[in-house]
Amino acid sequence: MPQKALPLSMAQAGMVLAKPACNDKGMVLCKEGTELTENLIERLGRFGIDMITIEDDHEVTPDEIAARLGALERRFAQVAPESYLGRLKGLLIERWSNPPS
């Protein structure tokens, strides 16, 4: 399952933690796999958590992939494939063509 990091202020009940929520001192306040509730979100805020990592079940569509790669091509139009930045482009194409599912 893909993951995404987001600020606690954007968290919603029903989201599932993909990584444990830890405070500044590294203490685990909530284990991964926990489903968030309003109550829990409020408590995490009180414990000073400002970023969490959740499971992202958004299915990337082929159209989205194509649009993203098209924009990447335009962005790299002035870069040769074998150059320093060209290698970066190659890795990004590889990564964005096959989103984790």
Place this chain on the structure above:
Amino acid sequence: MTQNAAPNLSPAGEFDATGIDLGLDKAEFRRRVENLSNLPTLPHLMDTMSQMIADPNSSMSDIGDEIAKDQVLTSKILRLVNSAFYGFNRPISTVTHALILLGYDAVKGLIVSTSVFEYLPEAAYSLWRHSLGVSQACRAVTRVIDAPDEEEMAVAGLLHDLGKVVMHIEASQPYAKLIEIAAAHQTPLWKMERALVGFDHAEIGLWLCEEWALPEKLAVPIGYHHKAQIARQHRQRVSIVAVADALVRAMEGGAEADLPLEELPPCVEEDVPLTEMQLRRLIDAIEPEIAALRYLTPDDMG
């Protein structure tokens, strides 16, 4: 206003600006940027700080106390260093604590950053996200190649487009128009700036660093991030910022409508050689940061 002559890139890469009207001529644009009339004066504290740093009788906590007299500034600095986006992983509770952990030069840069970004027009706040992204990316690159002074590099990244911030503040409409024209012609912004107003944001950044007495370790990367090959000193710092900027823009974290990336000069690759493994690690580290920055709102700015 007529705009019939389409501008073109000559074979030498120079932009022909004939027929483009920003609604402000070059001299007036420069005058506005140089006057800095919409920004608060900040040299006072910067000067005091420089004097105290040079004075063997002032301790770090004396300097911390001096900065802490400005409560608004202090709370902004602490908010920034403690935010999830700045990337420092321990809570920092006082200015003296920040000075100890980050060093004088990084804190000076943070004073400039917190004083300037809050005046950025809301319409331009993607530049704030971009700057935070490049700050994080500078950290990541510094770590991956095992270069020193991660905190200073993070601040150099945060401030690398300082000149853009000031142009947005002092000449917001003509500058917004300039960005639109750069996007329409798929031309790197700094080149379009040179063509239309006669100087670019990196030069303005360098000039501001001098005005505000920022150390050269910050000023040079800011001033040369688009021309690393002509930087005479702090070359690796310049190159780290150039690579970080390219990485962030490549991964959809650019400040303006997707402008094209330019090939980096060979010296950047010499200063920051990256194996495929290292490049993959950088992508792994930076991509989620950029994704998280999308949630940042104008309220989080400054």
